Amino acid sequence: MTGQTSDTILERMTALHPKIIDLTLDRVWRLLDALGNPQNQLPPVIHIAGTNGKGSTQAMIRAGLEASGKTVHAYTSPHLARFHERIRLAGALITEDHLTEVLDECYRANGDAPITYFEITTVAALLAFARAPADYCLLEVGLGGRLDATNVLDDPALAIITPVSLDHTQFLGDTVAKIAGEKAGILKRQRPAIVTAQTDDAMEVIEARAHKLGCPTQVQGQHWHVWEERGRLIYQDETGLLDLSPPALIGAHQFQNAGTAITALRHLGFDEAACEAACTQVSWPARMERLASGPLTARAPDAEFWLDGGHNAACAATLAETLTRLPKRDTHLICGLMNTKDVAGYMAPLVRHATALHAVSIPGEVNTLPAETTATAAGDAGIAASIADGVEAAIDAICATDPQARILICGSLYLAGAVLRANSA
Secondary structure, three states: OOOOOHHHHHHHHHHHOOOOOOOOOHHHHHHHHHOOOHHHHOOOEEEEEOOOOHHHHHHHHHHHHHHOOOOEEEEOOOOOOOHHHHEEEOOEEOOHHHHHHHHHHHHHHHOOOOOOHHHHHHHHHHHHHHHOOOOEEEEEOOOOOOOOOOOOOOOOOEEEEOOOOOOOHHHHOOOHHHHHHHHHHHOOOOOOEEEOOOOHHHHHHHHHHHHHHOOOEEEEOOOEEEEEEOOEEEEEEOOEEEEEOOOOOOOOHHHHHHHHHHHHHHHOOOOHHHHHHHHHOOOOOOOOEEEOOOHHHHOOOOOEEEEOOOOOHHHHHHHHHHHHOOOOOOEEEEEOOEOOOOHHHHHHHHOOOOOEEEEOOOOOOOOEOOHHHHHHHHHHHOOOEEEOOOHHHHHHHHHHHOOOOEEEEEOOHHHHHHHHHHHOO
16 A cells, blocks of 8 residues: 555554453464464563563663664553654664554454554564564563563563552552562563562562462562662672662662663673663653753743653652652642543652642543643642643743742653653654
8 A cells, every 4th residue: 555654554553442442362363373473583582561660671671782782672662752662673763664564564464353552563563573683672561461462472581570569450450469460471481580679469479470380580689689879880699799880760760670671681691881881871761851952941941841751659659759869949740640540649759849730631642631630639639739731831830930940741651752742843
């Protein structure tokens, strides 16, 4: 077909979505089989699940591998500004022509059969990865693990489970233990795994699954340790101690993510230089990212702008800790959340750090939490809150009273994506 773009194909794909959302791999297996099972033709795969830290950990592993001269495929979701961000082929984002080609091939192979947007686009990514040479392939789970569309591999080189907490409870279960069981679904028989520090109930479930499958595991606190000391990252495992630069990504939680990435790199046989690069050469947008220039920041030239896409209570807790690391300054939040999130849980950790909050609805998202609901939750938590008709209006309102404010735009990756698009216009 001619004259089409990736956007037009993606739009058509949404019409294939099942009437009822049910987590299953049946639709994925059917389409993969129709395409010749590309998942069996990938380079060594590192499969990453968890509630928080998946994207940062993946980015650090990729930085370490690429600094060592390796070529790396990487799959992540959701995207921020453009869908192409989800698929990185041998170090470069997939081109428009290539993306259009694999999307159209998947669309034609699927026909009119029901399939979710995430499932069919994940298959497109696997198809692209299978056809391009690389040394490693990094796959980030989208939702859960056991029934996630990425969980179609029999023998990953390595599975990683980052911290598990409550999120997506309507699909994964209403306890951390149940959610951990879903995340542990990526573990494969006798294949190695790395497990970041977990709550006791999550760790019990994950370790039981690993034991049942005979997975050799490296568990934080048992087999490897990481901590911050005098601004440095100190890492220790059974083979020795590393004294490394702190992660380029801000926040105490990034030391833990870096420790997970370092464990993966050492397991794969990479040296200290690769581990240092994982810390210093990593880049991951919308994770406490400083916005330096653009149309949005130009509205308030004396303000300090930050952007964070963390969207659950655990993310808010790490965000609050990160704010304690910054110089003291009045901090105004511009916040928008999706209606599937625990808005009260998100607000609670931020009460002591927010001067005020301007609630916004996320533009273009039918599942946005209304700004009025976000503002009410913030007020109930003890944060002075008001409603703004968009991010630009919120910035103007903040700077009318506090032109040198710290402005933190937060609450959802979908909001972060809208901000990045607006600030690059």
